[in-house]
Amino acid sequence: MNGWNSTDSRLFSWTYDSPEAGSPDRNEALVYFMSQEEAPPPLLRQELKDAIVGLSEAKVFAAGRGEAEVLPTLGFNPYPQIIIAGLGPSGADAQAWREAAAAAVRKALARGIGKLAIMTDSVGKTESDPLTRIRALTEGFMLGSYYRQTYKKTAPSRVLLEQVKYYVTDKAEEAKLQDAIQTGCIYASATNYARDLTNTPGNAFVPETMASEAKRLAEAYGLECAVLDDKQLLEQGMLGLYNVGKGSIHPPRMIVLKYQGLPEWKNVLGLVGKGVTFDTGGISLKKADGMDEMISDMGGGAVLLGVMKAIGEMKPQVNVLAVIPSAENMPSDRALKPGDVISTLSGKTIEVTNTDAEGRIILADGVTYAKQLGAGRIIDVATLTGAVLVSLGDLATGAVSNNDAFMKELLQAAERSGERLWQLPAYPEYKEALKSSVADIKNSTVNRWAGAITGGLFIGEFAEDTPWIHLDTGGTAYLLKERGVDPEGGTGAMVRTLLHYIVH
Structure with a gap:
């Protein structure tokens, strides 16, 4: 079952399907979230888990708050690239999810990626319930994708956030899920x-x-x-x-x-x-x-x-x-x-x-x-x-x-x-x-x-x-x-x- 947010149907959606059921294009990435104490997400192929461990060992990515990295999947995932975003210590609060989403979307846009699919349950321990988490993520994506207007003769080439799709596994009530996304949208839009x-x-x-x-x-x-x-x-x-x-x-x-x-x-x-x-x-x-x-x-x-x-x-x-x-x-x-x-x-x-x-x-x-x-x-x-x-x-x-x-x-x-x-x-x-x-x-x-x-x-x-x-x-x-x-x-x-x- 899929749903669209009534406030900004052009941007946010959700699905109860599996990521393997989709047909992502080259401008799309699948986002995973990690705390510092946890191993790479279990849903990933071993080859991608090994790549994430390698980033950690090279001190490139330690899953700290505000950290994010893009990895090509090399055919080991239906999505051409994945983004891993850090939540800091285990027990992430809503603000950690906001910051992780902001870091992920900034990294994506810098790499020319305008469409994101989100694994909202990709960490085992969190202080925020699923609906609070999705609302925080929605705020974070919108706040992190903000661009300041310029007045240059030649406008800079910018990739804009086109789509965010949540893969939801908890079967939350649809009305509450929609309300969480809508509220996050409104709060972030007002801030921007x-x-x-x-x-x-x-x-x-x-x-x-x-x-x-x-x-x-x-x-x-x-x-x-x-x-x-x-x-x-x-x-x-x-x-x-x-x-x-x-x-x-x-x-x-x-x-x-x-x-x-x-x-x-x-x-x-x-x-x-x-x-x-x-x-x-x-x-x-x-x-x-x-x-x-x-x-x-x-x-x-x-x-x-x-x-x-x-x-x-x-x-x-x-x-x-x-x-x-x-x-x-x-x-x-x-x-x-x-x-x-x-x-x-x-x-x-x-x-x-x-x-x-x-x-x-x-x-x-x-x-x-x-x-x-x-x-x-x-x-x-x-x-x-x-x-x-x-x-x-x-x-x-x-x-x-x-x-x-x-x-x-x-x-x-x-x-x-x-x-x-x-x-x-x-x-x-x-x-x-x-x-x-x-x-x-x-x-x-x-x-x-x-x-x-x-x-x-x-x-x-x-x-x-x-x-x-x-x-x-x-x-x-x-x-x-x-x-x-x-x-x-x-x-x-x-x-x-x-x-x-x-x-x-």
Whole structure:
């Protein structure tokens, strides 16, 4: 019996047949998965097992996480080539399967192989059940096959992933099997979409572009969308966002997407995403080295658009509000200056001591607006600080919260997603560094100690008593080198964690 996934029937399928029953073409490979403690897969001919052992003895392939190799079968298998992918130590979790799938598909595409057949039960010991495993594999194949768009005169020749077929032996219920593949597809597709947005050059993606993309999503998936322009920001008192964006020829926008999956607009989760489409630092100008990476400073907003895309596809029974304050932080004769004191939608005033700490200023208005629109709990996502990179490197997203129970739920969602999330302390003493003698709060501290924490706590002042979590993706939203399921460039970090929290 064969089945096709309803979300992307062009890509994923499954069969209960044996691999020997198929007629693979030259562009197809059969994928096996191995843990480090296990012998080569028993279904293989002895000649191929010996070849795998030889790779291990030559220290070419040790079945570690992220390892994969392609072997020609030389007529010893119906498939012209096989791919072996490592799961690391025995007892592989879902993330190990994601990483193995990503490694396998990258190796396949590099060798010109666009069709894969998967032996999902090719290891004996695993911590994940078959359906969780297939969902993780689906995510891994889609995430690992991601290509960053180029703008070269002659486009590079690339082999794309054409087909993935699962050989399933456990006779899982068809509806559950289809749901596992479909969910994996949607989560990975949302992440890849956020990656595309994050990687878009700053000259092609300005606040108005971000607003247009939100409107396109709303139309495509039946969401409600509202966009406030710079004049409306002034009228409504959103002066934090207005002042950050006023130095650019591309005026700021406040973008709102609303999904109502419950009969009443209550129990609303508010998502607030930083949408700085390019950050020069403003008058407090950044150094030239690495400034090109600031195309990713709208990574928080990109994550929210990815999340809302997935929610629009899945239609869960939840209420979700996405608020994206979007601006371009530029130096000019109109730009915000160090020493300025500005008001915000909340009525609180900010002493601007550093115009390069602009993200927290626009998020202040975003958080207040989310509360006004009915959010009962709030998660903000932002490439907020370089300090989080100093603290956690590019391996984990930092989190600050005013509600430990809320935070615990999100940490559990991150564990399920395979994304790394680390809670930072929010001791009251840290807030002392944000006190101002001329305004309610200042946007940057004198010595920048604990910068990831104080930056988050600045936003928390505007959340007030509303349960709130701040996610600082300053180290994880954009990578300089491919790692695990993530590519070089935009990663879409936290899309899948948020979806695991929202949809379960």
